[in-house]
Amino acid sequence: MDPRQAEHESTIIALAYEVLDILGFQKDWQYLVRPHDIPLLICNDVDKIALLSVCELDRSNLLLVLLMVKMLMGSSNVEARMVAGAIAGYQYQYNNNKRQEMGLRPLDAMTMPCITMVGTRPAFYLVPITEPLSEAVISGQFPSDRTEVLKCEVASDHDGGMEAPEYRRVAFQYFVAFQSLAQSHWEKFLNFD
Template sequence: MAQLRRTPKSGNDWTANELCAYNITVTSETKQLHQEAAVVKFSAQLLRGLEYDDDDSIVFIRRAIPFLTCGENSVAQIDVCIMDDNEILLLLQEDKILTSMEDPEPQIIAEAIAAFALNNRKRERDPNLPLCNSIMFPCITMAGTMPVFYKITITAALSKTGTYSETETRGMRPLPSRLEILRCLEAFKKFLGK
């Protein structure tokens, strides 16, 4: 839908319309996982308890990062992220749909686009690190008591927001299952390269 109108918006204001305008779809996979008390502080503490943070990485809450869309600077507000010294490794977005009608999928994808740009800006300043043409971000949205896991690959072409990407970007959305949340959170760490 290259004809769809794209307007500058902060990552938190993205909706399903922006996903269509940038040719992004989310496809279903095998499982959707559940856990009690899906709030930002609980999520951050859970990630710490599962040792997502270690000597090389840290859990951040409410991290605002610059977000360029349609040639205008904006901000993507990440609820929780895991960062090492140089880069954002994982993103988590609380699903506020029960209280504010915000859909977390477009927001987490916008945040991944912003994280891609931030990671590459940091790489530009370090002569030992090459720029990335694509980055797969492990992402989680917390919908009520239900975490939903994503692997979202952002490319350099998609990062240049404001233009329609001829190449479709696909996220991953698991299907329903209420078991194995802690085991899956532990296994999800492999996407951080740990």
């Protein structure tokens, strides 16, 4: 990546962090981190990581939301990185391993709330991760079951992104709505019973 692109991507990461902070994603028991890497076991290779642009963690370091940024237009690469990050969040020191450290049983499945930003245009996702999907990634096998990721893009008649006030107003409404949706999914895997 050339230095100008890296600088622009860093600026978008800072913007994403500030948007999440201003809109209340960071609370007493939740905090935002940027960038953040977590181990990803893929094809039995323990040296892989998922680099998250921004993520939200709870006080136990359980991963609540992950956000991936890509400066150049085209969402396929950033979506693949986002799904890899969601799987890593399920697999390792986030979520299932943290639960086991706390004496809790690991989850058979969870839905990870995710956000991507391509340039300054956000998209929102719910990524279901199951034990069989995680095991397929670990072993380098094709998953036996289909995984359907839900995606919501900000509806807009504008060509730009959040630099346009009209788009930004609508995008902020999506972020606020997504926070409630994400919280309904956190509550399922933060339930420590």
